Amino acid sequence: MHFRQDPEDERFREEVRAFLRARLPADVAERNRRGFHPTKEDELWWTRVLYERGWSAPHWPVEYGGTGWSPLRRFIFEEECFLAGAPPTCAAGFSLLGPVLYTYGNEDQKQRFLEPTRRGDIFWGQLFSEPNAGSDLASLKTIAVLDGDHYIVNGQKTWTTEGHYADWLFCLVRTDTESKPQRGISFLIIDAKAPGVTVRPIVSLDESHSLNETFLDNVRVPAANRIGEENKGWSYAKLLLEHERAFSAEVPRNKRLMAQLKQIAKTQRSGAGRLIDDPVFSARIAEAEIELRALEWLTLRALADMDHGADPTKPVGSVLKVRGSELIQKIGALIVEALGDHGQAFYPEHGFESLPGPAEAPGQVADFLYRRAVTIYGGTNEIQRNLIARGLLGL
Ligand SMILES: Cc1cc2nc3c(=O)[nH]c(=O)nc-3n(C[C@H](O)[C@H](O)[C@H](O)COP(=O)(O)OP(=O)(O)OC[C@H]3O[C@@H](n4cnc5c(N)ncnc54)[C@H](O)[C@@H]3O)c2cc1C
Structure with missing residues (x-):
C-alpha cells in the first residue's frame, strides 16, 4: 500500500x-x-x-x-x-452533535444551529454522563417532564468538557420511566444561559479547569428543541457515540509526543553520555516508535477500507482507540522519566525562556497527568475491549 x-x-x-x-x-x-x-x-x-x-x-x-x-x-x-x-x-459541536443534527434534526433546527456552529458562533457542551451513569449510560436519571410546549428538566450531569465555554448544551434525558431504560430517553438541546443551569468546575490532576459538573434545576426547555421523536433519543445518541470513538487513534498526538521524547532524551544526561544513547532507554523509545508506526499504518488501512465501503458495524475504531490511548500513556511516561527533576516545569505562567532543562519540558508533566483520562473518555478501554470481543472476535 x-x-x-x-x-x-x-x-x-x-x-x-x-x-x-x-x-x-x-x-x-x-x-x-x-x-x-x-x-x-x-x-x-x-x-x-x-x-x-x-x-x-x-x-x-x-x-x-x-x-x-x-x-x-x-x-x-x-x-x-x-x-x-x-x-x-469545538469537538462536541463538530464531531458529536453535528452528525446527529444533520441526520435527525428538522429543517428549523438545522437552520438555527448548523451554520452558526460551522461559523464559530456557537460553542457546545455534551451532557450525557451522570454520577451513576457512565459506561452504563442508559441508566441515566435526569428527568424531563412535558408541561405544555416546554419540558421541565431536573438532574445532574458530570464530566462536561469545556461546559464553562458552552453557549448551548445537548443532553440525554429520561422522558419515560416505565419502559426499558433505552426506550425512555430523549435528546434535548438546552440554552446554557437558561435559568436553572449551573456549571461548576472540576479541577483535574493537571491542576487545570476543563471539566465540569452541570446541574439542571427546573430548567424550561422548549419542546421544539427536542431532536427527533420523544423516547427515541437513545438511537440518535448511538450514532454520536460511534463518531466519538471512530478513528480516535490520536496518531498526530502520538507523533508529537514521540518527537518531544527524542528531543528531551538528546538533552538529558545518563551517566557520562546522552540519555538517547543509553542502550536500555533507547530500546524503550524504539519499542514505542515501532508501536507508533504500526498504529499509523493500521489507521491508514482503516481509512482506505472506509474509502472502499468497509462494513461500518465492525468496531475497528475501538481497536484504534485502545492502541492509540495506551501509546499516549506509554510515551508520556517515558517523557516524564526522561525529564526527571526538570518535569517540575509544570504550567509556567511567565514564559519558558529562563527555565533550566530541555526547552520541551514545560507543560509535559501536566499533560501526562491529564492524559491518564484517555483510556476513560470516549468510552473506557474495557468497554472497547468488550466491543472488540463481540464485534471482531465473535466471542
Ligand atoms: C476527561 C474526561 C472528559 C469527559 N467528557 C465528557 C463530556 O464532555 N460529556 C459527557 O457526557 N461525559 C464525559 N466524560 C465521561 C465519560 O464518558 C465517562 O467517564 C466514561 O463513559 C466512563 O464512565 P464512568 O466514569 O462513570 O465510569 P464507570 O462506567 O463507572 O466505570 C468504572 C470502571 O468500570 C469499568 N466497567 C464499567 N462497565 C464495564 C463493563 N460492562 N465491562 C468491563 N468493565 C466495565 C470501566 O471500564 C471503568 O474502568 C468524560 C470523562 C473524562 C475522564
Whole structure:
C-alpha cells in the first residue's frame, strides 16, 4: 500500500501546510504544542479562520458545508493542523452533535444551529454522563417532564468538557420511566444561559479547569428543541457515540509526543553520555516508535477500507482507540522519566525562556497527568475491549 505516494494527496498536504504557515500565529501554536488546554477564544477564532477557507467542518456532508474530502485527506488535514499547533475546534459541536443534527434534526433546527456552529458562533457542551451513569449510560436519571410546549428538566450531569465555554448544551434525558431504560430517553438541546443551569468546575490532576459538573434545576426547555421523536433519543445518541470513538487513534498526538521524547532524551544526561544513547532507554523509545508506526499504518488501512465501503458495524475504531490511548500513556511516561527533576516545569505562567532543562519540558508533566483520562473518555478501554470481543472476535 502506498498511501503517501499519491502526488495529489502530497500536493494537498503542502496546501494545508502553506495555509497553516500563513494563518497560525507562533504564540498560539506554542501553547497548543505544549498541551495546554485551549481557550474558548482560540477555539472559536480558529474555527472562523477555517470557515473563511471552507474547512471548518471537513467531515460534514457537502450540502451542510463539508469539504467532500476522502477519509485520507481528512486525516492529512487533521495531522498537519495538530502538528503545527493549531487550536482544536469545538469537538462536541463538530464531531458529536453535528452528525446527529444533520441526520435527525428538522429543517428549523438545522437552520438555527448548523451554520452558526460551522461559523464559530456557537460553542457546545455534551451532557450525557451522570454520577451513576457512565459506561452504563442508559441508566441515566435526569428527568424531563412535558408541561405544555416546554419540558421541565431536573438532574445532574458530570464530566462536561469545556461546559464553562458552552453557549448551548445537548443532553440525554429520561422522558419515560416505565419502559426499558433505552426506550425512555430523549435528546434535548438546552440554552446554557437558561435559568436553572449551573456549571461548576472540576479541577483535574493537571491542576487545570476543563471539566465540569452541570446541574439542571427546573430548567424550561422548549419542546421544539427536542431532536427527533420523544423516547427515541437513545438511537440518535448511538450514532454520536460511534463518531466519538471512530478513528480516535490520536496518531498526530502520538507523533508529537514521540518527537518531544527524542528531543528531551538528546538533552538529558545518563551517566557520562546522552540519555538517547543509553542502550536500555533507547530500546524503550524504539519499542514505542515501532508501536507508533504500526498504529499509523493500521489507521491508514482503516481509512482506505472506509474509502472502499468497509462494513461500518465492525468496531475497528475501538481497536484504534485502545492502541492509540495506551501509546499516549506509554510515551508520556517515558517523557516524564526522561525529564526527571526538570518535569517540575509544570504550567509556567511567565514564559519558558529562563527555565533550566530541555526547552520541551514545560507543560509535559501536566499533560501526562491529564492524559491518564484517555483510556476513560470516549468510552473506557474495557468497554472497547468488550466491543472488540463481540464485534471482531465473535466471542
Ligand atoms: C476527561 C474526561 C472528559 C469527559 N467528557 C465528557 C463530556 O464532555 N460529556 C459527557 O457526557 N461525559 C464525559 N466524560 C465521561 C465519560 O464518558 C465517562 O467517564 C466514561 O463513559 C466512563 O464512565 P464512568 O466514569 O462513570 O465510569 P464507570 O462506567 O463507572 O466505570 C468504572 C470502571 O468500570 C469499568 N466497567 C464499567 N462497565 C464495564 C463493563 N460492562 N465491562 C468491563 N468493565 C466495565 C470501566 O471500564 C471503568 O474502568 C468524560 C470523562 C473524562 C475522564
